[in-house]
Amino acid sequence: MTAIYPYLGLGPTCREAMGFYQTVFGGELSFLKVADTPMASELPKELQDEVMHCELKSPTLRILGTGLQPGSTQQNSEGSSQVSLVLSVKTADETNRYFEALGSGGKVLHPISPTFFAPVFCAVTDKYGVTWSIICEPAE
Helix, strand or coil, X not given: XXXXXXXXXXXXXXXXXXXXXXXXXXXXXXXXXXXXXXCHHHCCHHHCCCEEEEEEECCCCEEEEECECCCCCCECCCCCCCCEEXXXXXXXHHHHHHHHHHHCCCEEEEEEECCCCCCEEEEEECCCCCEEEEEECCCC
């Protein structure tokens, strides 16, 4: 089966942001520092403690990330991701829980409400600059 996983370029907020996502979604979180990779000798000393790669993995999701700009050796100075994520849930209670958790310290883009495409929908940009659309899928 083909799968797509988000890879977030979180810059200097990488550890904090991924720890936050772990509190929201649960799962196991792992980090790989630049210094612990075969590329360590090719990168500047000031980047050795940065997150080269991290992963939050649970039975229902997988989020990958880096403290470095993907495809380069430069840090993402804005500390925000260029990715928007869609979270599909089964109940209005789940929608409310994720809306509150992910929106804490962030910005509401679309309040919880029914739409033409879902019985319940909302969107937030979290405090790390990642945009989340939360869709409560219609019962089949």
